[in-house]
Amino acid sequence: QLGTMFATQTHPGKIPEGPGLATECRRALDEREAPPLLIGVGGVDATNAAKLIEAGCDGVAVIRGISDARDPEAAARAICRALAGAGTRISKAAQNTRAETTAQNAADVRELMRTRLSMTEAELDRMVRRRPLGARATAEPKLDWLQTRLELSDAGLKKMVLMQPQLLTQSVEKMESNCDWLQRRLDLDDSGLKKVVLENPSLLAFSVEDNMAPKLNWLQDRLNLDAAQLKKVVLGRPSLLGYSVEDNMAPKLDWLQTRLELDAAQLKKLVVAQPTLLGYSVDANMAPTLDWLQTRLDLDDAGLRKVVLVKPQLLNYSVEDNMAPTLEWLQTRLDLDDEQLRKAVLRLPPLLGYSVEDNMAPKLEWLQTRLELDEAQLRKMVLTLPALLSYSAETNMAPKLAYLERETGLSRSELRDRVLIFPQIISYSLEKRYRPR
Known part of the structure; x- marks a missing residue:
């Protein structure tokens, strides 16, 4: 009946734990039939006091020095008991008023x-289970700011709020500060900022000093990235801003470098080419994939390294x-045979990602029909020039073969014989190699 109070330490320059604790307390208390009052106690400044109110506190008691006590936790508990027992207006507030206000706000x-985001009842229920949404007077301006600042459509705004409903408990000042810092640190234009935030909305609540700044500095130093490369990596994997350095990125990069015997430049090349690998699991994904590939194709370590450096996406296949x-x-x-297959993959690692139905099957069928090749001749052509599997039939091979027939006067069988002797003839540029002659 006296209500609930809690105390938390704060530190200059950091986001205190208070708002997060307040939200958890508020959610638990609101499940009661008559929700009690929630009072935050501590050395909070005006900004953090406002955050506590936004997070669900009914009031804040500013009492500094808790963290300097010999036993801060005991001191905080003593203060809470004293306030509750002092017969203050807050501790005697009518509880039904709080319950009615909470219900009306919800x-x-x-x-x-x-009305604003066309959310269904199921979507609303899911959001409320994750985080109380506060009051309309505080939620609506934040929706307006998010939509304007990031140039979001209604669908984009809805997606963001569904992913991170706790954004509605963040102050606009905090989110604006994070956006400004990200744009300066990574030289992002508005579209780049929008991409990063849409893929990882939680970064709007991250601490710059404790989280994002040291994380980006570490990654840049670890891989010796210039500013443009760091920007490319973050745009390619915005969620890395939420990864732990000690528990995720550092051991993952060390593992990759050791497993593939990469030097610093090769590791850098791999990550810049495929930033998403920072999100791959070593045990569930990369390790078994590399082991299987090495066994299936009988690759030595150098061969495996070559295949991965050319086609890093295969780490997630x-x-x-x-x-x-x-x-x-x-x-x-x-x-x-196995040796021929191994050589084909080593010469064209991207074929591991080609679609059979949409790419290789129709392409080989077209090539065999166009040049009237038997099976042995088709095999010889592909083994001599595996890159044929990467060429477009319609926009590459067909125009070249038609040009050669027309300009040389060769019959189809004569053209076939010439191509079989020297398949690389199909690899030459029609515009730069043939027509200038």
Whole structure:
């Protein structure tokens, strides 16, 4: 009946734990039939006092020096007991008023989300379970600011709020400060900032000093990235701003460098080319994928390293759904032995990501029909020039073969014989190699 009070330490230049604790307390208390008052006690400044109110506190008692006590926790508890027992106006406030206000605030915010963002009842229920949404008077200006600052459509705003409903408990000043810092630190234009925030909305609540700044500094130093490369990596994997250096990125990069015997330049090249690998699991993904690939193709360490450096995306490919059936199909289609298959992959690592149905099957069928090749001739062409599998039939090979027939006067069979002797003829540029002659 006296209400609930809590105390938390704050530190200059850092976001205190108070707002997060207040939100958790408020959610738990609001589940009661008659929710009690929630008072924050501590050496909070005006900004953090406002955050506590936004997070669900009914009031704040500013009492400095808690953190300097011999036993801060005991001191905080003593203060809470003293305030509760002193017969203050707050401790004797009518609880039904608080309950009615809380219920009305919740109803108002739900109505705002329904009309403004076309949210369903299921979506609203999911949001409320994750985080109380506060009052309409505080939520609506934040929606306006987010939509204007990031140039979001209604659908984009809805997606962001569903992903991170706690944004509605953050102050506009905090979110604006984080946006400004990100743009300066990474030289992001408005579209770049929008991409980063849409993919990782929680960064609007991150501490710059304790989280983002040291994390980006570490990554830049670890990989010796220039400003443009750091920007590219973050744009390619915005969620890395939420990764732990000690528990995630540092051990992952160390593992990759050791497993593939990469020098610093090669590791840098790999991450810049495929920033998403920072989100891959070593145990569940990369380690078994590399082990399988090395065994399936009988690759030595140098061969495995070459394949990964050329096609880093394969670190996230499914063995069962992608690489295994692709290699099995290619080996069967061209009647390749294991050594021939290994050489083809080493010369064209991207083929591990090619679609059989949409790419390789129709391409080989077209090539065989166009040049009237038997199976042995088709196999010879592909083994001599695996890059054929990367060429477009319609925009690359067909125009070149038609040009050669027309300009040289060769019959189809004569053209076939010439291509079989020197398949690289198809790799030459029509505009730069043939027509200038």
